Amino acid sequence: MTMATLSSAFLFIFSCFLACSISVSGRPATFLEDFRITWSDSHIKQIDGGRAIQLILDQNSGCGFASKRRYLFGRVSMKIKLIPGDSAGTVTAFYMNSDTDTVRDELDFEFLGNRTGQPYTVQTNIYAHGKGDKEQRVNLWFDPAADFHTYTIIWNHHHIVFYVDEVPIRVYKNNEAKNIPYPKFQPMGVYSTLWEADDWATRGGLEKIDWSKAPFLAYYKDFDIEGCPVPGPANCASNPRNWWEGTAYQALNAMEARRYRWVRMNHMIYDYCTDKSRYPVTPPECMAGI
Structure with missing residues (x-):
């Protein structure tokens, strides 16, 4: 192969690399690279040069932040260390939202605080074309306030999967x-909030927040968004070569399916699909399986 041929091949590969780089946004980032504070900036503190943040809830305010861009399909992941001790009445939320008033799409992680010694509950919910009320609740099988754990949402043309670590x-x-x-037309931003919700968060509002334990602190790090930014290349979201659209991500593999069944058998405490008081007729999506 001549030097000219080698040079042409290199340029072709490099141009392909650049095309992929501008089509798909993603890398572990410092907080301010990808996010902005949406309310109460005095209650969000940057740590380790912006590679981690502390969220604060006290009697004056909670706080929140959002991604600077919106995305259509992809994966969003964060490591979170939740409020230790008595966290009843608090909610730490990590979610994607289309930020549209009438026909909203949304994918929610909501971590519901509890009394000291009781398990943390994570509630997930999905809004598709403006319709939500699809809550499921799982008691976490570890102490999420003792260390950081990874919480991930994968969203592609085939399914949406919520992961805790790799489960x-x-x-x-x-x-x-x-x-x-199914949400597939509206791009969604990435959001997080820490706030008081003691009218419903813990045992349906029976357990109230104990302000003597304030301030309540949660920590985030390893912000990672990989997806198609909007505005951005128009053909990105429909590109079947995006890694999250690949065969490995179109359905749970055998190990994931076993872990999923284990969670549902041992740790699920509420599923709207089986709540006959709310849904006398089982919602059709509940019969679709995995």
């Missing part, structure tokens, strides 16, 4: 062929 706790399949709504 899938929620799967929502794309069943548009059965006329079941």
Whole structure:
């Protein structure tokens, strides 16, 4: 192969690399690279040169932040260390939201605080084409305030999966062929908030927040968003070569399916699919499986 041929090959590979780089946004980032504070900036403190942050809830205020951009399909992941000790009445939320008033799409992690010694509950919810009320609750099988754990949402054309570390706790399949709504048209931003919700968060509001334990502190690090930014290349979201659209991410593998069943058998404490008081007729998406 001549030097000219080698040079042409290198330029071709480099141009392909650049094309992929501008189509798909993603890398572990410092906080201010990808995010902005949305409320109460005095209650969010940067740590370790912006590679981690502390969220603060006290009687004056909670706080929140959001991604600077919105994304259509991809993966978002953060490591979070939740409020230790007596966290009843608090909610630490990590979610994606289309930020549209009437026809909202949203994918929620909500960590519901509890009394000291009781398990932390994570509630997931999904809004598709404006319809939500799809809550599931799982008691975490570890102490999420003792150390950082990774919370991830994968969203592609095939399904949405919520992961705790590498364990899938929620799967929502794309069943548009059965006329079941699936979020795929609206880009979503990435959000997080720490706030007081003692009217519902812990045992349905029976356990109230104990302000003598304030301030309540949660920590975040390893912010990682990989997806198609909007505005951005128009063909990115439909590109089947995006890694999150690959065969390995179109359904749970055998190990993930076992872990998913284990969570549902041993740690699920509420599933809207089986709540006959709310849904006398089982919602159609609940019969779609994984």
